[in-house]
Amino acid sequence: MQKDQILLDHGSGGKISHRLTIDVMLPIFDNPILSQLNDGAVFELGGQRLAFSTDSYTVDPIFFPGGNIGDLAVNGTVNDIAMCGAIPGYLSVGLIIEEGFDMAKLEKILTEMGKAARRANVMVVTGDTKVVPRGAVDKVFINTSGIGLIRDGVHVASDGAKIGDQIIVSGTIADHGVTVITQREGFNFKASVKSDTAPLNHMVAKMFDASHEIHVLRDPTRGGVGTALNEIAEKSNVGIKILEDKLPIKKEVAGICELLGFDPLYLANEGKLLAFVDARNCDVVLKAMRSDGYGRESTVIGEVVGDHPGRVIMETRIGGQRIVDMLAGEQLPRIC
Amino acid sequence: MPIKHSDEYRDAEISKHLANRIHATSTQNIRLMEVCGTHTVSIFRSGIRSILPDTIALLSGPGCPVCVTDQGEIDAFIELARQDDVIITTFGDLMRVPGSNSSLQNERAAGQDIRMVYSTFDALQVAKDHPDKQIIFLGVGFETTAPTIAAAIKSAAQDNVDNFSVISAHKLVPPALEALMGLENVEIDGFILPGHVSVIIGLEAYRPFFDRYNIPCVVAGFEPTDILSAIQMLVTQIKDKTPRLDNAYPRAVTNKGNTKAQDLLKEIFEIADACWRGIGIIPASGLQIRDAFAVHDAAKRFDVSVGSSKSLKGCACGEILTGHKTPPECALYKKACTPTDPVGPCMVSTEGTCAAYFRYHAD
Numbered sequence: 293m294q295k296d297q298i299l300l301d302h303g304s305g306g307k308i309s310h311r312l313t314i315d316v317m318l319p320i321f322d323n324p325i326l327s328q329l330n331d332g333a334v335f336e337l338g339g340q341r342l343a344f345s346t347d348s349y350t351v352d353p354i355f356f357p358g359g360n361i362g363d364l365a366v367n368g369t370v371n372d373i374a375m376c377g378a379i380p381g382y383l384s385v386g387l388i389i390e391e392g393f394d395m396a397k398l399e400k401i402l403t404e405m406g407k408a409a410r411r412a413n414v415m416v417v418t419g420d421t422k423v424v425p426r427g428a429v430d431k432v433f434i435n436t437s438g439i440g441l442i443r444d445g446v447h448v449a450s451d452g453a454k455i456g457d458q459i460i461v462s463g464t465i466a467d468h469g470v471t472v473i474t475q476r477e478g479f480n481f482k483a484s485v486k487s488d489t490a491p492l493n494h495m496v497a498k499m500f501d502a503s504h505e506i507h508v509l510r511d512p513t514r515g516g517v518g519t520a521l522n523e524i525a526e527k528s529n530v531g532i533k534i535l536e537d538k539l540p541i542k543k544e545v546a547g548i549c550e551l552l553g554f555d556p557l558y559l560a561n562e563g564k565l566l567a568f569v570d571a572r573n574c575d576v577v578l579k580a581m582r583s584d585g586y587g588r589e590s591t592v593i594g595e596v597v598g599d600h601p602g603r604v605i606m607e608t609r610i611g612g613q614r615i616v617d618m619l620a621g622e623q624l625p626r627i628c
Numbered sequence: 629m630p631i632k633h634s635d636e637y638r639d640a641e642i643s644k645h646l647a648n649r650i651h652a653t654s655t656q657n658i659r660l661m662e663v664c665g666t667h668t669v670s671i672f673r674s675g676i677r678s679i680l681p682d683t684i685a686l687l688s689g690p691g692c693p694v695c696v697t698d699q700g701e702i703d704a705f706i707e708l709a710r711q712d713d714v715i716i717t718t719f720g721d722l723m724r725v726p727g728s729n730s731s732l733q734n735e736r737a738a739g740q741d742i743r744m745v746y747s748t749f750d751a752l753q754v755a756k757d758h759p760d761k762q763i764i765f766l767g768v769g770f771e772t773t774a775p776t777i778a779a780a781i782k783s784a785a786q787d788n789v790d791n792f793s794v795i796s797a798h799k800l801v802p803p804a805l806e807a808l809m810g811l812e813n814v815e816i817d818g819f820i821l822p823g824h825v826s827v828i829i830g831l832e833a834y835r836p837f838f839d840r841y842n843i844p845c846v847v848a849g850f851e852p853t854d855i856l857s858a859i860q861m862l863v864t865q866i867k868d869k870t871p872r873l874d875n876a877y878p879r880a881v882t883n884k885g886n887t888k889a890q891d892l893l894k895e896i897f898e899i900a901d902a903c904w905r906g907i908g909i910i911p912a913s914g915l916q917i918r919d920a921f922a923v924h925d926a927a928k929r930f931d932v933s934v935g936s937s938k939s940l941k942g943c944a945c946g947e948i949l950t951g952h953k954t955p956p957e958c959a960l961y962k963k964a965c966t967p968t969d970p971v972g973p974c975m976v977s978t979e980g981t982c983a984a985y986f987r988y989h990a991d
Contacts, residue, residue: 299733299737300737458901488977537640553721553978554978563892607675608674609674610644610675610676611640611643611645611647611675612678613678614678614988619967
């Protein structure tokens with residue numbers, strides 16, 4: 293079989309994406325900051341600890357219930373920086389636009405980006421625009437990069453999970469992933485789900501005001517909660533146990549997932565975070581999260597355990613157990 | 629369409645009660661086959677295996693549509709995709725299935741127009757939107773999927789959408805059960821019969837099979853308590869030596885099934901022999917499009933040859949689908965064959981036995 297071409301799976305965030313990053317990119321760019329493979333890079337510059345992150349947005353459709361490619365691009369990078377324990381300050385925006393794209397739509401996207409930046413209290417301070425011939429990209433692609441300052445005494449990293457840590461999720465999972473699927477051409481179900489795209493930096497600030505004993509922060513975007521937990525278990529070399537009946541999932545989201553054979557654990561979130569918190573500080577952090585508009589439904593879904601290092605185990609609703617593994621590639625709708 | 633989520637069928641107390649009854653009843657070692665791939669996945673996802681007694685072995689049967697699609701059929705799909713001015717429309721989980729030398733996913737990356745759709749009517753819409761192209765739908769699936777495809781063909785015929793055709797690789801469940809029982813060295817003590825298929829064909833469709841083999845059979849739904857109820861009924865039947873054809877999914881499955889869907893199937897399709905991966909030709913186990921609808925039959929309209937079944941070297945998908953082997957007993961499993969680099973279709977489809985074993989580390 294042909295193997296020498298890029299497939300959509302290489303961008304899925306699952307095992308195949310990881311292989312591309314680790315086997316191809318890491319050896320070329322080899323350095324100790326990149327090799328940590330966190331959502332953003334953390335380094336010192338002029339005596340300050342900074343977080344720096346970049347992300348590109350190619351979502352189809354570009355407008356969807358709950359948001360659009362513009363606010364997604366701002367929130368996504370804001371969140372990546374916040375997940376490093378940093379206060380995001382400045383963003384860059386790169387636009388690649390398809391020839392013939394509707395000006396009104398572009399203005400709408402930019403306006404939403406402006407609103408999102410104000411909501412997150414960040415400034416877009418530099419940018420770039422390219423227009424390519426029709427067909428060279430699909431409508432518009434957006435890249436955002438951002439930089440933020442890490443607070444004193446804050447140390448979060450995906451290898452920081454410790455046995456006994458409580459795992460908190462800030463609300464219902466898989467909302468964004470399901471929304472995008474139901475909006476794609478050809479999906480005719482009338483669904484009222486909407487994307488959860490939101491800036492999480494203000495909630496993160498409240499969490500650190502409450503306690504510095506937060507060991508890992510992660511926004512489970514592409515690849516979902518299942519992939520994020522696996523990465524943390526592997527990097528921290530700990531076991532993770534989660535409880536199925538504690539996972540917050542909207543009924544409609546669960547229903548659509550069942551219909552298509554999708555597992556909500558692997559669908560994207562754009563306004564949720566996972567926090568690994570020292571057990572003694574769990575209540576104050578949970579309270580801080582619930583005091584924020586984007587974290588009202590925060591709840592503990594599991595804990596870090598000494599058994600089965602590197603592995604995520606779910607206790608199922610009926611009292612059984614199963615392993616939650618990393619996905620290989622994109623989830624594909626099944627034949628019913 | 630309102631989508632309801634059925635929590636009552638996942639109730640922990642009911643599940644524990646059922647599990648306790650199964651533990652109390654099951655004394656001898658038995659092998660039960662869940663025919664349907666959706667059952668396999670549900671069993672793993674809900675952790676049912678971890679609460680059953682060691683006496684019960686669950687085998688996965690030939691009920692994953694992608695998995696039983698023969699290698700020759702997959703190659704024919706790829707050959708169709710390579711024709712000029714063709715748009716292939718397909719359900720998602722066929723994309724990665726490796727043919728002899730390519731896959732639909734690779735063909736798409738190489739520039740062929742291959743689109744994933746959620747229903748056959750979306751494929752029909754693609755045909756209406758692109759009158760200058762030939763739109764071919766890859767018709768794979770069991771009695772569950774086939775009626776929607778029949779409806780699309782009927783609609784295409786009524787509206788004269790002549791650029792829409794289907795290649796029918798549909799398969800029927802009851803003949804496959806017969807073929808399974810006819811194989812040598814079959815060790816199956818009871819069947820968990822598929823829920824969705826039975827909604828269409830009805831409980832009585834299994835009666836001839838049951839009468840011939842007198843083996844315990846229970847139709848099950850897909851929630852944990854549905855499956856546990858079916859297992860409990862099977863264990864009791866086996867213990868009491870009173871084989872029956874039972875329905876543990878009465879909220880959806882009737883004796884006669886959905887007769888409208890059955891009539892539609894008969895109108896568009898006729899029963900034909902079909903080649904199943906791992907089993908070979910099973911008489912009267914497939915559906916081909918009737919001559920009256922030949923214009924919508926891609927097998928007749930395009931010059932593709934559906935080659936004979938060529939099994940992949942070393943791949944035990946066939947033996948796994950028939951319950952003769954479990955995935956860890958295949959020499960390729962987890963070594964040359966993983967979800968990242970699948971050799972056989974049982975590792976590709978999310979409902980495939982090997983993929984399920986791999987994902988849930990069932991070895």
